Amino acid sequence: MRKMNLHALTNVALMAMALFLASCGNTPQSPGVEYMPDMYRTVALEPYGGNSNYADSMEARTPAEGSIPRGYLPYGIPNSNDGYEMAGSLLTNPYPSNEEMIAEGKAIYTKYCLHCHGKEGAGDGLTVTAGGHPPPPAYNSAALKTLPEGKMFHTITYGKNLMGAHSSQLNVEERWKVIRYVQTLQNPEGEEAPAEAGAEEGSEEAPAEAEAMSDETAMNN
Amino acid sequence: MRNTWVSLTKNFLFVTSVMSLLLMSSPASAQEGEAIFKANCTACHKIDKKLVGPALQGARARWAERTGSDDAIIAWVKNSQGYMKSANDAYANKLFDDYNKSVMTPIAISSEEVVAVLDYIDNWQPEVPVAQAGGEAGVAGAEESAGDPTLWLILVAVVLFVVFRVLWGVNKNLESLNRQNEGDAPAPTTDMFGEFIGFFTRNRAVTVVVFLVIGAYISVLGWDYINGIGVYQGYQPKQPIWFSHKIHAGQNGINCVYCHNSAEKGKAAGIPSLNICMNCHMGVQEGKVSGTKEIAKIYDAIGWDADKNRYIDGYDQKPIEWVRIHNLQDFVYFNHSQHVVVGKQECQTCHGPIEEMDEVYQYSELTMGWCITCHRETSVTMDGNGYYESIHEDLVEKYKGEGLETFTVEHIGGLECVKCHY
Numbered sequence: 001m002r003k004m005n006l007h008a009l010t011n012v013a014l015m016a017m018a019l020f021l022a023s024c025g026n027t028p029q030s031p032g033v034e035y036m037p038d039m040y041r042t043v044a045l046e047p048y049g050g051n052s053n054y055a056d057s058m059e060a061r062t063p064a065e066g067s068i069p070r071g072y073l074p075y076g077i078p079n080s081n082d083g084y085e086m087a088g089s090l091l092t093n094p095y096p097s098n099e100e101m102i103a104e105g106k107a108i109y110t111k112y113c114l115h116c117h118g119k120e121g122a123g124d125g126l127t128v129t130a131g132g133h134p135p136p137p138a139y140n141s142a143a144l145k146t147l148p149e150g151k152m153f154h155t156i157t158y159g160k161n162l163m164g165a166h167s168s169q170l171n172v173e174e175r176w177k178v179i180r181y182v183q184t185l186q187n188p189e190g191e192e193a194p195a196e197a198g199a200e201e202g203s204e205e206a207p208a209e210a211e212a213m214s215d216e217t218a219m220n221n
Numbered sequence: 222m223r224n225t226w227v228s229l230t231k232n233f234l235f236v237t238s239v240m241s242l243l244l245m246s247s248p249a250s251a252q253e254g255e256a257i258f259k260a261n262c263t264a265c266h267k268i269d270k271k272l273v274g275p276a277l278q279g280a281r282a283r284w285a286e287r288t289g290s291d292d293a294i295i296a297w298v299k300n301s302q303g304y305m306k307s308a309n310d311a312y313a314n315k316l317f318d319d320y321n322k323s324v325m326t327p328i329a330i331s332s333e334e335v336v337a338v339l340d341y342i343d344n345w346q347p348e349v350p351v352a353q354a355g356g357e358a359g360v361a362g363a364e365e366s367a368g369d370p371t372l373w374l375i376l377v378a379v380v381l382f383v384v385f386r387v388l389w390g391v392n393k394n395l396e397s398l399n400r401q402n403e404g405d406a407p408a409p410t411t412d413m414f415g416e417f418i419g420f421f422t423r424n425r426a427v428t429v430v431v432f433l434v435i436g437a438y439i440s441v442l443g444w445d446y447i448n449g450i451g452v453y454q455g456y457q458p459k460q461p462i463w464f465s466h467k468i469h470a471g472q473n474g475i476n477c478v479y480c481h482n483s484a485e486k487g488k489a490a491g492i493p494s495l496n497i498c499m500n501c502h503m504g505v506q507e508g509k510v511s512g513t514k515e516i517a518k519i520y521d522a523i524g525w526d527a528d529k530n531r532y533i534d535g536y537d538q539k540p541i542e543w544v545r546i547h548n549l550q551d552f553v554y555f556n557h558s559q560h561v562v563v564g565k566q567e568c569q570t571c572h573g574p575i576e577e578m579d580e581v582y583q584y585s586e587l588t589m590g591w592c593i594t595c596h597r598e599t600s601v602t603m604d605g606n607g608y609y610e611s612i613h614e615d616l617v618e619k620y621k622g623e624g625l626e627t628f629t630v631e632h633i634g635g636l637e638c639v640k641c642h643y
Contacts, residue, residue, distance in 0.1 A: 031548075111476040111479060
């Protein structure tokens with residue numbers, strides 16, 4: 001009788017051990033065992049975490065209305081068709097078009113524009129060819145070849161048609177820099193260089209002015 | 222009665238005019254039309270769906286019905302603003318207002334070319350949808366049903382144990398029957414457990430070895446278990462939206478910082494706010510794998526009316542509650558921009574092959590040992606890196622005796638406690 005019990009006990013013990021081992025299996029749905037979870041799940045507010053003080057419980061806030069970041073200049077041109085035209089005639093790029101700017105612009109372009117507009121700005125990025133997004137017009141197409149930089153800035157800031165506003169991703173400086181690179185894609189072969197003659201004259205007469213102007217020709221060449 | 226008669230005649234005239242136009246159009250000009258259409262129109266128009274502008278299917282007929290010819294629509298296509306000014310057409314004004322006053326860019330093409338485009342649109346047939354979605358779903362289903370292998374192993378072990386136990390019993394019974402048949406005295410009654418213990422009491426050396434092996438195995442298991450406490454490696458929670466990095470970062474080649482742009486600017490890499498999703502999903506309203514189901518969740522959260530292609534005024538926006546995967550403890554300081562911009566590290570160095578993951582999991586351990594190892598082994602890119610110019614010169618001077626020229630993070634203080642703990 002005693003031996004029978006021992007027998008049963010062995011079997012039960014083995015089964016229990018198997019079950020225990022099975023329960024140790026970690027699923028990807030669980031982060032695993034935590035010791036002192038208060039070290040991980042902090043009471044301090046974390047970026048992008050929850051915050052019960054707000055009605056929508058989001059810790060990530062948009063800036064309070066009327067607040068101005070340091071060094072910020074408001075963009076006063078309204079988001080409308082008139083504003084678009086106004087931007088085209090009023091705004092000029094404060095950054096010169098030299099190799100350094102174009103290189104910086106290209107780095108920004110690669111990160112923020114390339115996937116839709118494509119390597120050469122032909123509107124054939126991977127989101128278009130692989131992802132099925134409607135293609136943006138090519139930079140060197142008849143409609144965009146002569147697009148003034150102010151309109152580009154306006155478009156990046158507010159978005160246009162299917163292109164969304166990129167002002168939350170690119171600050172004013174980055175927008176102007178990327179425009180310097182986009183301009184090289186508008187006229188890739190340096191086909192039209194209307195400012196060239198004027199710039200050359202200027203460089204002899206007034207060096208200060210010439211800097212800005214000859215930079216423009218550098219872009220075209 | 223008279224009215225119906227007039228409208229009937231109108232309809233008849235309209236249908237015949239459209240028919241004759243269709244008959245007149247040659248396939249060559251339709252091909253040309255396709256090329257012109259793709260070069261100039263597809264950024265804002267689809268043939269069968271609204272986009273920035275209206276769906277173009279039937280547009281020619283709608284215009285021809287009102288004005289009796291193609292002239293108006295040709296003028297409108299070439300320069301819509303000019304047409305609105307000169308023609309004072311209420312229908313055109315309404316179109317402009319209905320589509321958010323988006324200006325159709327004037328294009329310098331001839332009337333014949335516009336007609337070619339219109340022909341192409343008239344003859345257009347929807348593409349036969351590719352049955353890719355079913356295939357993908359099938360793959361996902363197969364992966365899930367395979368399940369956890371440990372459960373199967375345990376089941377096999379249990380079955381083997383039962384079989385062993387039964388065979389052992391049969392063997393004993395046969396043995397005792399044999400003894401009975403041969404008239405021997407019955408064997409002393411034993412059970413499996415007794416024999417098992419007996420074997421080990423007789424063979425001490427085997428016992429020692431077996432215990433050492435089992436002990437070592439349990440120690441390793443235990444050590445691994447303790448090391449795994451608080452380590453989330455492999456954590457792959459279900460997210461509120463089935464967002465695939467494989468599709469976005471891999472197939473569509475969207476740069477990581479396009480969405481996580483604060484990785485270059487601050488401490489946290491940033492969860493993109495929904496306006497960044499909308500930068501593409503205004504145009505892409507249907508996914509190739511999940512259809513409209515997952516994308517509709519973005520629209521629901523931000524308040525986008527997919528039928529009218531505009532944001533709903535005064536919509537009560539909702540946050541999307543993504544589940545956090547990577548979680549550093551409160552007592553560790555980590556800064557993304559420091560690693561990505563200054564240290565010029567790729568995102569994949571720590572986050573693994575994100576561009577191949579449908580659902581993201583934690584690739585690295587994110588333990589202190591892991592940090593330290595990387596800081597010891599990674600040499601800092603100092604050439605052309607403005608952050609390190611003077612430091613590099615100082616270091617070259619300092620380590621002259623040892624002949625060091627490349628420096629790891631350790632050399633610039635990457636192992637000092639207060640760099641991360643303060």
